[in-house]
Amino acid sequence: MEKPSRDDSGGWAELEYQSGFGNHFSSEALPGALPTGQNNPLLCPYGLYAEQISGTAFTAPRKQNQRSWLYRIKPSVTHEPFHPRIPGHKHLVSEFNQLTSSVTPTQLRWKPADVPDAPTDFIDGLYTICGAGSSFLRHGYAIHMYAANKSMDGCAFCNADGDFLIVPQKGRLLITTECGKLQVSPGEMVVLPQGFRFAIDLPDGPSRGYVAEVFGTHFQLPELGPIGANGLASPRDFLAPTAWFEESFLPGYTIVQKFGGELFTAKQDFSPFNVVAWHGNYVPYKYDLSKFCPYNTVLVDHGDPSINTVLTAPSDKVGVALLDFVIFPPRWLVAEHTFRPPYYHRNCMSEFMGLIYGIYEAKADGFLPGGASLHSCMTPHGPDTKTYEATIARGEDAEPLRISGTVAFMFESSLIPRVCPWALESPNVDADYYRCWIGLRSHFSCNGRQAVNSSLTANSGEVLLGDKCGA
Numbered sequence: 001m002e003k004p005s006r007d008d009s010g011g012w013a014e015l016e017y018q019s020g021f022g023n024h025f026s027s028e029a030l031p032g033a034l035p036t037g038q039n040n041p042l043l044c045p046y047g048l049y050a051e052q053i054s055g056t057a058f059t060a061p062r063k064q065n066q067r068s069w070l071y072r073i074k075p076s077v078t079h080e081p082f083h084p085r086i087p088g089h090k091h092l093v094s095e096f097n098q099l100t101s102s103v104t105p106t107q108l109r110w111k112p113a114d115v116p117d118a119p120t121d122f123i124d125g126l127y128t129i130c131g132a133g134s135s136f137l138r139h140g141y142a143i144h145m146y147a148a149n150k151s152m153d154g155c156a157f158c159n160a161d162g163d164f165l166i167v168p169q170k171g172r173l174l175i176t177t178e179c180g181k182l183q184v185s186p187g188e189m190v191v192l193p194q195g196f197r198f199a200i201d202l203p204d205g206p207s208r209g210y211v212a213e214v215f216g217t218h219f220q221l222p223e224l225g226p227i228g229a230n231g232l233a234s235p236r237d238f239l240a241p242t243a244w245f246e247e248s249f250l251p252g253y254t255i256v257q258k259f260g261g262e263l264f265t266a267k268q269d270f271s272p273f274n275v276v277a278w279h280g281n282y283v284p285y286k287y288d289l290s291k292f293c294p295y296n297t298v299l300v301d302h303g304d305p306s307i308n309t310v311l312t313a314p315s316d317k318v319g320v321a322l323l324d325f326v327i328f329p330p331r332w333l334v335a336e337h338t339f340r341p342p343y344y345h346r347n348c349m350s351e352f353m354g355l356i357y358g359i360y361e362a363k364a365d366g367f368l369p370g371g372a373s374l375h376s377c378m379t380p381h382g383p384d385t386k387t388y389e390a391t392i393a394r395g396e397d398a399e400p401l402r403i404s405g406t407v408a409f410m411f412e413s414s415l416i417p418r419v420c421p422w423a424l425e426s427p428n429v430d431a432d433y434y435r436c437w438i439g440l441r442s443h444f445s446c447n448g449r450q451a452v453n454s455s456l457t458a459n460s461g462e463v464l465l466g467d468k469c470g471a
């Protein structure tokens, strides 16, 4: 089989995918490579080894159970022992506690990170921003970002800690996985489940993006409730790869395994992308965010952002997410006599936001593509002064307005994030972020109406009117 070039997009754009979310897929790169009638025959077709990868406990309820069978030239165990990687990686965290990270209720915003000048691949370009819980306890999440400029070479990455949901903001990702290849462009997202080996090529050079990693659970489609049977992200728009393999002698090939936030390496002399056929429902997949079918208010008020949930990683509490992936895509705003941008609020959930392109509807300035913000549990936030003033200026009879040319997103979690020291000390921290709200003036006016609140009433009982009441 011809191997698509790893350093340009030749062949990648025409990749074939299998469509569906949570399907039991099957794929073979050689005819008849999948055993029939059983998973684990004594002798597999073409002399392949059968290997299972489990995404849930063997005994997980059938509805949640995830596993795949890989039929490969050599099993993945065929490698030398793991050793701590030298050099290590100082900026990855999978356990959030006082030793690794700290808390702040302050509104945080980061300017976009520069892509480094020094050759940096996806592994070295990945750095944790914040998170909660522990990969060891199989509960929690980490939010990372990456800035890289070079393809992974002679190595594959394997994340033993959790599932990666990657949102590229700049530069395509050409991802070779054990199940096949995926091309992921800015405007798309990809999920690489725990344990799969993958290599990321960067055909466009400088690349940047966001990663949510969830521990102990997997992403699923949100319930649709009264919306009905259709809408939001449609299962058929999720794309899984088709089997692709290479049989090559690659002396010194390295598996880099992230385990407890630390990196370990093991050598082998062949490509891990040697799976000739596979079947199962535990697979990497991608989704084009432009396929999202948004729902919204059509008369008054501002719907909660949960209406824009693409995927949710559930916690053990019904209706409460460990981590939701929510987008703010192009759409019409039509609500009448309504403040249409996001409302001012304090949320018991914590909100990490990123911007893929364009201008986010709540921030006229300062929240830039490739940048990020974090509003933790009960930290007040909302539209900046410019957005507020512009919205009020449009008046009660504002025409329907189309938000265009932008996609922002939010990773929203019920667990409160601790922030890594390098994220807090980064030169990209926007120290002036708070100023975007400082200009919000009081528009309060009693306008001749009697103030019923005693604080507006002078000691004498005199009613404060007009500018006397501070308008």
Ligand SMILES: O=C(O)Cc1cc(O)ccc1O
Binding pocket: 303, 304, 305, 341, 342, 343, 345, 347, 351, 362, 381, 382, 410
């Ligand atoms: O804070 C944000 O910008 C995200 C957000 C958007 C919205 O429309 C409503 C609530 C919310 O938290």
Ligand SMILES: [Fe+2]
Binding pocket: 345, 347, 351, 375, 381
């Ligand atoms: Fe918010």
